[in-house]
Amino acid sequence: MSHPLLEAKDLRIAFYGVTAVDGITFQINEGEFVAIIGPNGSGKTTFLNLCSGYLKPDSGEVCLDGTSITAMAPRSIAHRGIARAFQIPQLFLDQTVLDNLLIAMAAKQGIWSWFENLGAGRRREEAMDLLALVGLQDQAGQFADALPEGKRKLLDIVLALALKPRLILLDEPTSGVSSIERFALMETLMRALRQAKVTALFVEHDMEVVQRYSDRVAVWDAGRVLVQGPPSEVFNNAEVLHKVVGV
Amino acid sequence: MLGLIIPLLVDSLTSAALIFFVAVGLTLVFSVLRVLNVAHGSFYSIGAYVAASLCLWVISAGLSPWLTFVALLASAVILAALLGPLVQSTLIQWTLGKSEAVQILATFGLFLILEDLQRIVFGVSSIAEDTPMTLLGVTSIGSVTYLNYQILLIVAAIVVVFGLRMMLVKTRIGKLLSAVVFDREMALSVGINTKRLFTFAFTLGVFLAALGGALAVPTSGAAPGLGAETIVLAFAVAAIGGLGQIEGAALAAVIVGLARVVAIYFAPQLEAVAPYIVMLVVLLIRPYGLFGNDQARRI
């Protein structure tokens, strides 16, 4: 019986007396695309923060491949194969799009080289390929702070992908992306993830995206998992429809 | 042993009082404007020179020596009124919103300018003027003698601590200041006139620094190089207490005052470095000072 890839055990954290995550036990298996949905303030982003080392829980454990990563710093967790994309894109705004990605790739391949160029070897080609994957190749020479919000989102996701992670945590990947481009983005993203055998956990508000691209949906409410299962099941659940979708 | 403790305590609190005046100004300006003014120490040293000169003038004009006390206070007020609004509305206001590197360089540049201006106006010699101190005389308890002036300093510092806290809590302008400190964006969006508030806070900071310098004159005079020594000491105290924390600065000043005086009594060569050893130790345990906090980023 192998371990689930990521496992949260009885996670609990409170801020200023308000419990944000209330005893969550949750698992993600290798190769799954799991979506987390739920009303605002239900602790979804907090959960991602707990899994990526930004926050330490008051109690409980997070395990990657059976090893506890609860006390680790974000950079150690990144080394172990969890990459994070953020709700507000975290970019190097003063660098070009291409340089942003080159830095991420250098971080993966070895940042401690001081004599060769950042874009040496095949790195530049690989970076352009990765940018083409999400349609950013034309913006390669632009400075990141000149990008519109939707494209910043894409760049943020691509930076996470550059780490060639085993698990990617996506925080509202399609927010800020126009509805026309939304599905194209998710198609490309999911195909790339499946090809690279990357497991994904994503927080989403767009129910159609969730329905189409997730293997399993977990419904969050007030810091707890209300219901989880395949999309078809979850979206037929009356309580879910009422609380989350608002029907 | 008791004969040692009381002088030690009095000396420590005196030293603490003088450091407190300049450190609290620095920390107050930081908490309101989020700018650490590297030139703050210069207000202290220029304050000392102005106060010393004014006292000398009072004596030479044949006026009552008790007016030297007025001279000390007046010099701080004059300096604050002259320099406070001027520096704030020109240099400091311009740096707000710019990158931190710019703020550091701007105030560092100001520091350099003020140091040379002080040298040009007042020369390179020290001034000694201890009339206020001698006027108050000494008090003896048993075999222990201390200067009444020291008690004045300690009382003045205590008055300032409570005065500042009262101002922040009870007065209208104090409450506005507290609002800006707590949540600047909110204060701005509610329509508070931050520019006037900033000028007030900055001028108050200048006043406190200049007052510290003035009050230090009877005991240690005015000397060149005081500006640089003072800013690093003020920073050390403010850092130990936590940047932006008034009560923290008071506590830190007491600790540093104690450290310095203990050094003077038992290991005089360490007197100059004692505050920084304290700072190092405190920052290693609590990186943002005793009462400080990290302005954490939220994602």
Next chain:
Amino acid sequence: MRPIISVLSALVLVVLAVVPFAAPWLQFVLTLAMANGMVALGVAILLRAGLISIGHAMFFAIGAYCIAFLSRLGINEFLVLLVLGTMGSAIAGLIVGAFVVRYRAIFFAMLNLAISMVVYSLIAKMYSVTGGTDGMALSTPTFLWIPLEKPGFDHVLYYFSVALMIVMGYLVHRYWKSPLGYALSAIEGNELRLEYLGVSARSVLLAAYVVSAALSGCGGVIAGSAIGHVLPDFGYWVTSAQFVLIAVLGGIGGAAGPFIGSFFLELLHSASVNLTDAWNLITGVALIVVIVFLPSGLYGLIRKRRRSAS
């Protein structure tokens, strides 16, 4: 490097080569300018991460005092002194750096200032060890173990400094274009993202700090050797201010910038020394003028507009 900087640099090198023959009175000034440029280059390295050290004179002083002590111990060969003095500063940089790299912005700046003032007052007070405010004298070192008279040594030192300056500039230039160099500037850009990419900002910074301390120490060795005497003032905050000004002035010029800025400033200083001694005033005004009026030219301070690596 941008074309104009390359042309300027080439011009400067040509001029430098002929100075000892064409204008021998400038040799000393220029040697000092190169020493200062090395320290300013160290400051510029940290500026790359958005951090300003206003206390770097301490490493300049440590390098100078290291060779003064070694000279007193009988070690008299310049190359050995250079290596040991630089190492001394590098070690000091490691110790100080391990503490200060946890901090950013004003805390970083002020901690550097505070520590440098402590170093300064220790040097100035320990009369029996350091000669206090009198400083320590240095006997003229040998070069490649060949004994030289002071004038001959000064010539050699001058040309050696030119060569060292070129090598340093080149190496730092490669550093800045490398992954490690980009990681350094990413610390200012978005330290959070950098950490989430698995990079330890502190380690990257510490490496940069040690390199910058070593460069400063090297400058101190050269300055001390040129002057023949070391003084506590080498570590005074006023000296740190000069280095900061040079680094900021030379901002647009990449790795060559600090040297160009240093030449400019040193020549200006020499020319005006009879006119005014309000040098701090001028430095302060110059600093403010530069940051107010050259916002887009200042490297990495206000807006970064660098060309892409590719």
